[in-house]
Amino acid sequence: MRPELTPIGLLGLDGSCVTPEPPIPDAGPRRFSWLDAVWLLFLAGLAALPPRWELHKQVTLLAIGVVQLLEGQLIGRFPKRGAFYIVLLKILLATILIDHTGDVGINSSYYPIYYLPVVTAALYFGPWMTLVWTLLASAAYCSYLYPALQEYTLTSSGMAELALRIMFFFLAAMLVNRFAQESRRQTRLYQDLAEQLAETNRQLKQAQAEARRSERLAALGQLSAGLAHEIRNPLGVIKGSAEMLAQKLQESDTLARELAGYISSEVNRLSALVSQFLNFARPLHADLHTADLTALLDRVLKNVDEHWKGKPVQVERAYASSLPLVPLDESLCEQAFLNLVQNAYEAMEERGGTLRVEVARAEQNDRDGVIVHLTDSGPGIPDALGEEIFNPFVTTKKTGVGLGLSIVSKIVDGHHGSIRLDQGPQGGASFTIFFPLEESSEPQPMATITAG
Numbered sequence: 331m332r333p334e335l336t337p338i339g340l341l342g343l344d345g346s347c348v349t350p351e352p353p354i355p356d357a358g359p360r361r362f363s364w365l366d367a368v369w370l371l372f373l374a375g376l377a378a379l380p381p382r383w384e385l386h387k388q389v390t391l392l393a394i395g396v397v398q399l400l401e402g403q404l405i406g407r408f409p410k411r412g413a414f415y416i417v418l419l420k421i422l423l424a425t426i427l428i429d430h431t432g433d434v435g436i437n438s439s440y441y442p443i444y445y446l447p448v449v450t451a452a453l454y455f456g457p458w459m460t461l462v463w464t465l466l467a468s469a470a471y472c473s474y475l476y477p478a479l480q481e482y483t484l485t486s487s488g489m490a491e492l493a494l495r496i497m498f499f500f501l502a503a504m505l506v507n508r509f510a511q512e513s514r515r516q517t518r519l520y521q522d523l524a525e526q527l528a529e530t531n532r533q534l535k536q537a538q539a540e541a542r543r544s545e546r547l548a549a550l551g552q553l554s555a556g557l558a559h560e561i562r563n564p565l566g567v568i569k570g571s572a573e574m575l576a577q578k579l580q581e582s583d584t585l586a587r588e589l590a591g592y593i594s595s596e597v598n599r600l601s602a603l604v605s606q607f608l609n610f611a612r613p614l615h616a617d618l619h620t621a622d623l624t625a626l627l628d629r630v631l632k633n634v635d636e637h638w639k640g641k642p643v644q645v646e647r648a649y650a651s652s653l654p655l656v657p658l659d660e661s662l663c664e665q666a667f668l669n670l671v672q673n674a675y676e677a678m679e680e681r682g683g684t685l686r687v688e689v690a691r692a693e694q695n696d697r698d699g700v701i702v703h704l705t706d707s708g709p710g711i712p713d714a715l716g717e718e719i720f721n722p723f724v725t726t727k728k729t730g731v732g733l734g735l736s737i738v739s740k741i742v743d744g745h746h747g748s749i750r751l752d753q754g755p756q757g758g759a760s761f762t763i764f765f766p767l768e769e770s771s772e773p774q775p776m777a778t779i780t781a782g
């Protein structure tokens with residue numbers, strides 16, 4: 331008759347299951363903390379309990395301590411494989427400890443050491459993997475049944491006790507896993523919130539920059555419109571006088587006639603410039619009617635291409651399907667896109683290149699609208715110029731006036747939209763223009779400039 335196996339000699343004892351304090355999963359390597367010291371203290375406590383002179387037990391406890399201390403670093407460096415190896419190692423060490431702390435492994439009072447791998451798995455893995463790891467830890471524990479059953483028989487109360495212990499492994503695993511999942515969910519929530527906040531912040535800064543630009547343009551417009559107005563009158567007088575002078579001069583005095591001709595032609599050039607400038611400074615009244623933005627873009631692209639004399643430019647179109655009609659002042663928008671497309675062509679004049687035109691539905695600052703990206707493969711805009719290119723008279727071209735982009739900016743303001751300059755993927759300039767589908771109630775500073 332074989333002796334009865336009544337696992338595990340602890341019936342009637344309460345609270346002997348040492349549930350490990352769950353370590354907080356962290357992203358990177360961490361330093362030795364007071365929690366680690368407490369951990370080591372508990373392990374030292376286990377080492378001081380019987381069987382005290384069992385060398386294998388002490389070495390295994392030491393190994394558990396080392397694994398525990400290195401866990402944060404290992405998982406920080408190899409987030410996926412690290413957790414896998416740590417849990418496996420803990421199951422192995424727990425199984426060894428059990429073997430050296432009881433005359434029969436299954437009867438060891440140290441069986442709660444399996445909570446260590448079980449809780450670790452619950453912290454780092456999802457619910458299904460946690461169940462698999464707990465099953466593995468339970469199987470490792472139950473493997474001691476086999477040698478024990480060679481000498482003992484398993485009573486029904488022993489069986490119930492064993493089942494109870496295993497059930498508690500699963501209960502602890504599921505409970506910790508739920509908390510870990512919840513904590514991960516909260517962390518993700520805070521991360522999303524932080525990202526949203528950063529994005530809102532970025533949009534706010536951009537809106538502030540745009541508002542500053544609009545104010546700057548408005549002030550500049552008012553000042554220079556007054557000046558241009560004052561220049562126009564004397565110019566008219568000079569031009570008239572030069573023409574009269576040319577008429578009165580004798581046929582023979584060719585040099586004087588030539589000089590009068592220069593005065594007249596240069597005055598014409600100046601007048602054209604002044605008119606252009608007054609045009610820019612004049613109040614802009616955008617007459618908005620819903621229109622097809624892509625058809626308008628196609629017209630502008632065709633127009634520029636037909637008159638282009640530089641190296642060939644490929645135009646790539648990426649228009650989203652079923653775009654809504656947009657409230658536009660068609661002639662103003664044609665002017666704006668003409669300036670932008672003309673600039674892009676001029677930037678690729680010497681080498682040729684690609685102009686990519688994308689149109690898509692978009693949302694900006696809670697406003698529904700349509701966004702246009704114009705990205706060229708030219709040399710791009712030097713960082714030093716940055717926002718300044720939207721100021722009037724900023725030009726790097728020999729024959730440029732520097733009004734093109736300031737007019738674009740003014741027209742976009744008149745549509746309650748926004749324009750942004752970025753660097754394209756090939757280093758060229760990339761302009762992003764947003765047109766809202768509904769007019770905003772905010773007053774647009776550039777739309778109300780008055781000429782002097």
Ligand SMILES: Nc1ncnc2c1ncn2[C@@H]1O[C@H](COP(=O)(O)OP(=O)(O)OP(=O)(O)O)[C@@H](O)[C@H]1O
Nearest residue numbers: 673674677710719725726730731732733734735759
């Ligand atoms: N797509 C682009 N690629 C590179 N640089 C650009 C581009 N668009 C504008 N720029 C730079 O911005 C400057 C200002 O452009 P803007 O259209 O306002 O004036 P402009 O083209 O020089 O003269 P114009 O008044 O005749 O248009 C340009 O001189 C050029 O240096």
Ligand SMILES: [Mg+2]
Nearest residue numbers: 669673734735
């Ligand atoms: Mg231009």
